[in-house]
Amino acid sequence: MRFARAFVALGVVLLAAALVLVTMRLTTAGDTLAARATMPAGWLLIRPPYEVSALVIEGETVWAGGSDGLQPIDGATGRLLPLPEGAPHMRYVRGLLLDTAGNLWVAHASGVTVREPAGWRTLTEADGLPPPRYLSLLQDRDGAVWVGAETGAARLVDGRWRIYTTADGLARPSVDVIFQDRDGVLWFGASHPTEGGLTRHDGRTWQAIDAESVLPHASVNDIMQDAQGAIWVSTGYARRGGAARLFEGAWTSLTREDGLAGERVRSIFQDPLGRLWFASEYDGAAIRKEESWLLITPRQGLAGWEVKDSAIDSRGVLWLGTENGVSRVSELP
Structure with missing residues (x-):
């Protein structure tokens, strides 16, 4: 018994x-x-990966980077792919770049890892970079690669890194965002909650933008340029912030009172229909449709509440990286 x-x-x-x-x-x-x-038609939720801070398209592969490292995704099906042989383990990926030579750059907590034809290698302070952590990547139109870090920016010139700090003209030490507009002007954003800022560099001079007078909040989370040529700056921290627009020399702002989903704007992007999406930190994304707004949240199919990065593939499919997975959107709302 x-x-x-x-x-x-x-x-x-x-x-x-x-x-x-x-x-x-x-x-x-x-x-x-x-x-x-339960997804709307044309929407696919991909999870894992979970937290996704960066996306980049390489042919039929979508690379997603976040807290848990690097994850390749099949662009046609949304299925997860295995990491290539020899890829090192990386955590807290914040920036991804596919350069004109086809090399994949990954900015993460402990270094900048590059996949080249010869294999993978990781660059650190010992190779001439500023101290970690590494936050952003850009290849400018001259072909030079820029790396943003918590302590400045670095530009690769003739195989050597040139470091730029506040002593050179950066408004703030941290470089969370690097963007180059159609005129070739470089913009550097710092998203630190108490030491945020925006810097403009035309190749000769550095200009620290007076964030207090032209931005809804000094913390800069994203920078983009729309089809009309306007520069948009995502700003905010916690429950304060908004979106700033620079067009023909004049700054204007949008806040939640104007129709944004939330106070802090995490990212701004333009979809294949030409509509601007303003993604908040806590409240989903607001799509500007002429004079009206459309709110998209997880209740409408979005993977998470905060869209941290976006990419559009060769099919016109929109990829959205959030704090809780990736949305693949082939039929726009």
Whole structure:
């Protein structure tokens, strides 16, 4: 009898463990399939990866980078791909760049890793970079690669890194965002909550923008240029901020009172239909449709509440990296 009771107890334990495993499968790799049943037409939720700060398209592959490292995704199906052989382990990926030579650059907590024809290599302070962490990447139209770090920016020239700091003209030490506009002007944004700022560099002179007078908030999270040529700056921290627009020399702002989803604007991008998306930190994204706004949140199919980066592939498919997965959008709302 005692043996029978022990056997039953063991069975109960094994059954409970099996239920836990099934539940884990449904809420991790399986939650992608489960969510597909409730997705709007043309929307696909990809999870894992979870937190995604950066996206870049390489042919049929979408590279996603975030807290857990680097993840390649099949652009046609949304299925996860294995990492290439020899790829090092990376954490807290903040920036991705595919340069004109086809090299993949990855900015992460401990270095900048480059995939080249010869393999993978990681650059650090010992190679001439500023101290970590590494936050952003850009290849300018002269072909030079820029790296943004918590302590400045570095430009690769003739195989050597040239470091720029506040002593050279940066408004703030941290370089979370680097952007080059159509006139060739470089913009550097710092998103630190108390030491945020915006810098303009035309190749000769550095100009620290008076953030207090022209931006809704000094913390700069993203910079982009729309089809009309206007420069947009995403700003904010916690429950303060908005979007700033520079057009024909004049600055204007949008806030939640104007129709944005939330106070802090995390990123701004333009979809294949030409509409601007303003992504907040906590409240989803607001799409500007002429004089009206359309709000998109996880309730409407978005993977997470905060769109941190976006990319458009050769099919016109929109990829959105969030704090809780990736959305693949082939039919725009």
